[in-house]
Amino acid sequence: MHIPFTKMQGAGNDFVVLDETAGLFGLSAAQYRFLADRHFGVGADQILSVRPSPAAGIDFEYVIHNADGGEVEQCGNGARCFARFVRDTGLTTQDRIRVATKSGVIEPLLTADGRVTVDMGAPVFDLAQVPFDAAGLVPEPVGAWQKWPLMLDHAVQLAPYVVAVLSMGNPHAVHVVEDTEAAPVALLGPLVEHHPRFPNRVNAGFMQVLDSGRIRLRVFERGAGETLACGTGACAAVVAGIRLGLLERQVDVYTHGGMLSVAWSGQLGDPVYMTGPATTVFSGEITIPENLSA
Numbered sequence: 025m026h027i028p029f030t031k032m033q034g035a036g037n038d039f040v041v042l043d044e045t046a047g048l049f050g051l052s053a054a055q056y057r058f059l060a061d062r063h064f065g066v067g068a069d070q071i072l073s074v075r076p077s078p079a080a081g082i083d084f085e086y087v088i089h090n091a092d093g094g095e096v097e098q099c100g101n102g103a104r105c106f107a108r109f110v111r112d113t114g115l116t117t118q119d120r121i122r123v124a125t126k127s128g129v130i131e132p133l134l135t136a137d138g139r140v141t142v143d144m145g146a147p148v149f150d151l152a153q154v155p156f157d158a159a160g161l162v163p164e165p166v167g168a169w170q171k172w173p174l175m176l177d178h179a180v181q182l183a184p185y186v187v188a189v190l191s192m193g194n195p196h197a198v199h200v201v202e203d204t205e206a207a208p209v210a211l212l213g214p215l216v217e218h219h220p221r222f223p224n225r226v227n228a229g230f231m232q233v234l235d236s237g238r239i240r241l242r243v244f245e246r247g248a249g250e251t252l253a254c255g256t257g258a259c260a261a262v263v264a265g266i267r268l269g270l271l272e273r274q275v276d277v278y279t280h281g282g283m284l285s286v287a288w289s290g291q292l293g294d295p296v297y298m299t300g301p302a303t304t305v306f307s308g309e310i311t312i313p314e315n316l317s318a
């Protein structure tokens with residue numbers, strides 16, 4: 025099977041974008057993994073599929089697969105690239121787009137400076153919805169909120185590992201560090217991602233507060249490993265920082281791939297707004313092997 029694709033990136037978080045508005049390609053998890061493979065395929069952190077929406081008032085459906093082939097609920101950097109893609113390919117002429125994802129409707133807006141601002145919806149703090157199993161754990165109260173102690177592997181746990189837990193449509197565990205560059209992200213990231221208290225696994229954020237309006241952030245993403253930036257991870261870190269009393273309502277998030285601006289009022293139920301770049305890298309066509317094993 026030959027399929028056309030577009031390679032995009034948002035703050036270095038990279039994507040293969042598939043236009044399925046004229047018909048679904050019907051790819052398997054193994055075929056998504058093949059597309060994401062940096063040696064045998066195109067290479068990407070996530071695969072984004074653009075599909076038509078049958079729902080009134082919704083412009084498109086946005087389907088996201090991680091590099092490991094699993095479908096996920098949300099992707100912030102992808103949302104900006106999605107908006108840039110549908111606009112640049114003429115699938116829409118609108119600046120503001122309503123897009124259905126697995127975890128609800130989000131609204132990207134193409135701005136005059138070439139960036140994209142996305143209304144990512146409201147953060148979710150209900151632990152069952154994250155989901156996070158806190159049974160038997162004693163929370164550490166901080167600010168108007170709390171952090172949760174996680175027991176990691178005794179051999180590598182050098183200090184207490186406490187996380188703020190929330191969902192931006194997808195699950196996040198945010199850990200505050202002194203210095204993101206010294207944080208053992210490759211060592212601890214997989215242990216947090218697969219921690220049994222997160223039944224659907226989790227994205228592990230490592231946040232350094234520079235001052236109340238600026239953070240550094242590294243994220244070990246569920247199903248993709250450490251990426252150069254994670255949009256939902258940036259939103260989750262800023263929301264966590266605000267609720268923990270560390271951050272103001274408008275924060276610049278410095279990642280290895282670039283800067284994202286995140287704003288949240290601090291009011292429960294209010295949406296989070298994320299602004300950042302979205303760039304097309306190249307387009308092409310790839311032959312997908314039909315006989316990949318699951």
Ligand SMILES: N[C@@H](CCC[C@H](N)C(=O)O)C(=O)O
Nearest residue numbers: 099100101194246254255256
């Ligand atoms: N890179 C993304 C998040 C992609 C999904 C994530 N790995 C998950 O499994 O939830 C972003 O920019 O938000």
